[in-house]
Amino acid sequence: MITLKKLSKTFQTRTTSISAVDQANLEISQGEIFGIIGYSGAGKSTLIRMLNMLERPSSGEVILAGNNMASLRGKRLREARQEISMIFQHFNLLWSRTVAENIEFPLEIAKVPKADRQKRVKELVELVGLKGREDAYPSQLSGGQKQRVGIARALANKPKVLLCDEATSALDPKTTDSILELLTDINQKLGLTIVLITHEMHVIRKICHRVAVMEDGKIVEQGPVLDVFRTPEKKITKEFVKQVIEPEETMETIRELLGKDDGGTIVKLMFMGENAEQPVINELIRSYHVSVNILQGKVSKTRDGSYGTLFVQLEGNDDSVKEAIQYLKGQQVEAEVLEDDK
Numbered sequence: 148m149i150t151l152k153k154l155s156k157t158f159q160t161r162t163t164s165i166s167a168v169d170q171a172n173l174e175i176s177q178g179e180i181f182g183i184i185g186y187s188g189a190g191k192s193t194l195i196r197m198l199n200m201l202e203r204p205s206s207g208e209v210i211l212a213g214n215n216m217a218s219l220r221g222k223r224l225r226e227a228r229q230e231i232s233m234i235f236q237h238f239n240l241l242w243s244r245t246v247a248e249n250i251e252f253p254l255e256i257a258k259v260p261k262a263d264r265q266k267r268v269k270e271l272v273e274l275v276g277l278k279g280r281e282d283a284y285p286s287q288l289s290g291g292q293k294q295r296v297g298i299a300r301a302l303a304n305k306p307k308v309l310l311c312d313e314a315t316s317a318l319d320p321k322t323t324d325s326i327l328e329l330l331t332d333i334n335q336k337l338g339l340t341i342v343l344i345t346h347e348m349h350v351i352r353k354i355c356h357r358v359a360v361m362e363d364g365k366i367v368e369q370g371p372v373l374d375v376f377r378t379p380e381k382k383i384t385k386e387f388v389k390q391v392i393e394p395e396e397t398m399e400t401i402r403e404l405l406g407k408d409d410g411g412t413i414v415k416l417m418f419m420g421e422n423a424e425q426p427v428i429n430e431l432i433r434s435y436h437v438s439v440n441i442l443q444g445k446v447s448k449t450r451d452g453s454y455g456t457l458f459v460q461l462e463g464n465d466d467s468v469k470e471a472i473q474y475l476k477g478q479q480v481e482a483e484v485l486e487d488d489k
């Protein structure tokens with residue numbers, strides 16, 4: 148559905164030139180939810196804005212629904228853009244129009260007859276869960292409701308691709324989850340391709356099929372979400388994965404224990420899918436002369452299965468601890484002994 152080939156954007160300022168996106172290559176399939184994660188300044192906004200030519204590339208290609216976007220101008224570009232919609236962090240609603248009128252707006256621009264517009268607005272209001280709020284003004288809505296209006300408006304002209312520019316960054320965690328659920332629902336019901344940019348791994352974990360990680364304008368890593376969670380390669384990817392699976396409080400406790408002489412051996416166990424259900428710890432306690440203290444455990448659900456981590460502290464004589472670790476490493480569980488410098 149979307150192909151990016153060596154896509155680059157350089158901004159010229161009076162004193163310097165900034166390489167915002169540097170030779171990005173990506174393939175995004177139809178019906179996929181694809182996430183792009185990176186810290187502030189990584190180039191995510193510039194990249195996503197080049198998909199619909201809100202930002203023109205300095206070089207490279209964007210092929211979207213068969214159109215070579217950068218080669219289009221005028222009417223042909225406007226037509227190609229009808230396949231793509233966008234939602235924003237700050238919603239970008241028209242404050243003097245009601246919910247229904249905001250949703251109707253793109254249909255008016257597309258010159259859809261009034262009766263059809265009203266029918267479509269009604270469908271969209273129901274789809275995004277705003278029934279009963281049609282006549283409210285944006286100022287009377289919560290953040291989550293405003294984003295629902297943004298989503299309904301974006302879907303009005305039945306696009307093939309929805310671009311989400313930090314669409315949940317202004318929302319609290321519970322509202323974020325409800326909007327992510329709505330996006331998943333729309334993706335499944337309509338087969339819509341969704342490309343989202345975010346700095347939160349939680350968003351990626353919850354709804355994306357695949358993810359690309361951006362750093363300094365470059366895509367440094369990409370793959371299915373579960374794979375990236377299980378085996379992040381780059382340092383930056385590891386940091387993002389940690390956001391979700393290793394809360395900072397746990398790491399503080401672990402660092403403290405590692406600094407102590409009598410802190411035992413700390414092992415991080417990582418497991419996927421049904422491996423999570425194996426009674427490994429039970430077996431460890433029964434068959435090896437070690438005591439096992441569970442420091443923290445967390446199972447993170449991704450769209451394609453669960454991924455879990457468990458931090459345990461093993462205590463016992465050196466040989467028993469070694470045998471226990473040997474046993475763990477023999478299971479279908481990844482076991483890593485943490486050292487003091489972690």
Ligand SMILES: Nc1ncnc2c1ncn2[C@@H]1O[C@H](COP(=O)(O)OP(=O)(O)OP(=O)(O)O)[C@@H](O)[C@H]1O
Nearest residue numbers: 158165166167185186187188189190191192193194
């Ligand atoms: N119009 C512009 N003129 C000059 N530099 C720009 C312009 N737009 C973006 N940049 C620069 O390009 C780089 C990438 O910015 P971009 O906004 O794409 O990153 P981002 O990952 O989306 O970060 P954020 O989430 O903070 O917006 C930054 O160094 C930014 O300062």
